[in-house]
Amino acid sequence: MPEWSSSSSAPLSDKPTILCVDDDASNLVVMQMRLESRYEVLVAASDVETCDMLRTHGHRLCAVLMDVQLVGSQLDGIGLARLIRGTLEAGKVPAIADGVPTLAELPIMFVTAFGEQYDRRALLGAGASGVIAKPVDFVKLAGALARHQLRGILGTPARV
Numbered sequence: 001m002p003e004w005s006s007s008s009s010a011p012l013s014d015k016p017t018i019l020c021v022d023d024d025a026s027n028l029v030v031m032q033m034r035l036e037s038r039y040e041v042l043v044a045a046s047d048v049e050t051c052d053m054l055r056t057h058g059h060r061l062c063a064v065l066m067d068v069q070l071v072g073s074q075l076d077g078i079g080l081a082r083l084i085r086g087t088l089e090a091g092k093v094p095a096i097a098d099g100v101p102t103l104a105e106l107p108i109m110f111v112t113a114f115g116e117q118y119d120r121r122a123l124l125g126a127g128a129s130g131v132i133a134k135p136v137d138f139v140k141l142a143g144a145l146a147r148h149q150l151r152g153i154l155g156t157p158a159r160v
Helices: 025-035 047-060 077-085 120-125 138-154
Strands: 017-021 040-044 061-067 108-112 130-133
Touching (some): 017 025, 017 047, 025 040, 047 061, 061 077, 108 138, 120 130, 130 138
Parallel strands (some): 017 040, 061 108, 108 130
16 A cells, blocks of 8 residues: 655655665766666755655665765765764764664665775675665666565575
8 A cells, every 4th residue: 555645645656765875966867767667766965865865764765875975965975874873973973964763774785986995894884785886787786685685584684
């Protein structure tokens, strides 16, 4: 049964919801176009937009695709992942993050064109469930999301 939006008479999608966070509009368009047949895709281009989306839709997200670098944002992808996990140091939580829920089990996939600049273990340690290189291989992404869901169902560690 579709969930109904309180602000309109239109039902929200029955599809699982993914939040795509990237400061490059063209990347967001590509991810949205590739994912919209299977997911309701929400987009955010900054930490402010991401925090707003998490406050509003966090309870129904099935995953977050997060660019590591977010130009012009107080919190980059690593900071946002720690915020989502509830592990961001109290002194580093900006006011824009007030009311953002902790979503400890939500899959967070870092999506980056600069993978060689980051230690994969450090990204996973920041709260990521996986790391995917740009341009995104959507078959690999679908497999990673499916593995994460299966591991969650089977009760095994959720790293992908």
